[in-house]
Amino acid sequence: MAQEEGGGKSQFSKRQKFVVIVFLLSAGVFVSEFFTGTSTLLASLLLATLTDILLYWVLRKDIRGSSFIPIFILPFFYTLSCGLFYSVVPQRMISRVLITLFYSFGLYSLLLTQNIFAVSTLRTINLVRSARIVSFVLTLVILFFLTNTIFSLRLPYYATPFGVALIAFFLGFQSLWVRTLDGVSQKDVLIYALTCAFMLFELAWVLTLWPVEASIYTLFITGMFYTYIGVSQVWFEKRLFKGVLWEYIWVGFFSILFLVIFSGWGI
Numbered sequence: 001m002a003q004e005e006g007g008g009k010s011q012f013s014k015r016q017k018f019v020v021i022v023f024l025l026s027a028g029v030f031v032s033e034f035f036t037g038t039s040t041l042l043a044s045l046l047l048a049t050l051t052d053i054l055l056y057w058v059l060r061k062d063i064r065g066s067s068f069i070p071i072f073i074l075p076f077f078y079t080l081s082c083g084l085f086y087s088v089v090p091q092r093m094i095s096r097v098l099i100t101l102f103y104s105f106g107l108y109s110l111l112l113t114q115n116i117f118a119v120s121t122l123r124t125i126n127l128v129r130s131a132r133i134v135s136f137v138l139t140l141v142i143l144f145f146l147t148n149t150i151f152s153l154r155l156p157y158y159a160t161p162f163g164v165a166l167i168a169f170f171l172g173f174q175s176l177w178v179r180t181l182d183g184v185s186q187k188d189v190l191i192y193a194l195t196c197a198f199m200l201f202e203l204a205w206v207l208t209l210w211p212v213e214a215s216i217y218t219l220f221i222t223g224m225f226y227t228y229i230g231v232s233q234v235w236f237e238k239r240l241f242k243g244v245l246w247e248y249i250w251v252g253f254f255s256i257l258f259l260v261i262f263s264g265w266g267i
Contacts, residue, residue, distance in 0.1 A: 029079070128178075210259075
């Protein structure tokens with residue numbers, strides 16, 4: 001019998017279960033890439049929901065109360081983003097294979113990090129910092145994929161900002177929620193996540209009138225999200241020193257510069 005990380009014994013270890021989950025969901029994502037239109041959206045939503053169901057099945061013994069809910073945000077949006085992103089790239093077999101392989105690798109890493117967060121709600125472990133880094137990198141990938149998809153759809157001018165803000169709120173909340181493991185209050189996390197979402201809503205609204213390609217749009221939004229959430233994280237860690245702050249200021253500055261230079265109004 002393999003000993004599970006969160007306690008209890010099972011015929012299969014958590015890692016083995018995660019491998020099975022990755023295989024099943026990757027096969028589902030690959031098949032969904034042959035769909036078009038509404039079918040792609042429905043299939044992606046179904047797979048995203050299934051991702052959380054399977055993750056809960058594995059982690060159900062390690063989660064208590066309602067504090068575990070943010071653990072399921074990234075897995076849901078990761079599957080959704082990869083399922084939808086194929087619709088905005090060249091429709092070729094090589095694209096399907098590469099996206100599926102990327103999804104498989106990222107999903108396995110994500111499942112491991114969410115397992116670490118789940119166990120950390122019960123006891124202190126040493127892998128939380130590494131899990132936060134992996135989680136934040138995947139958060140940026142998810143934001144890039146989803147905002148690229150939203151902007152490529154050319155939705156009404158009022159729909160795109162709301163879509164970007166909604167995604168930014170959930171991703172921002174999860175990225176800041178991991179700081180509650182260090183004692184940060186959930187109220188502060190909620191306030192900062194809402195503030196970040198509102199600022200990105202304003203930027204997305206302006207960009208609906210800006211002559212810019214989808215890829216430039218998404219890089220700018222992702223860069224600004226990184227700046228807002230990054231500053232919030234170091235503030236919670238009480239290490240918002242001058243040098244650290246300037247690192248994020250430069251990221252924001254180059255994001256704006258990149259937008260101006262490569263948009264239709266650049267010089």
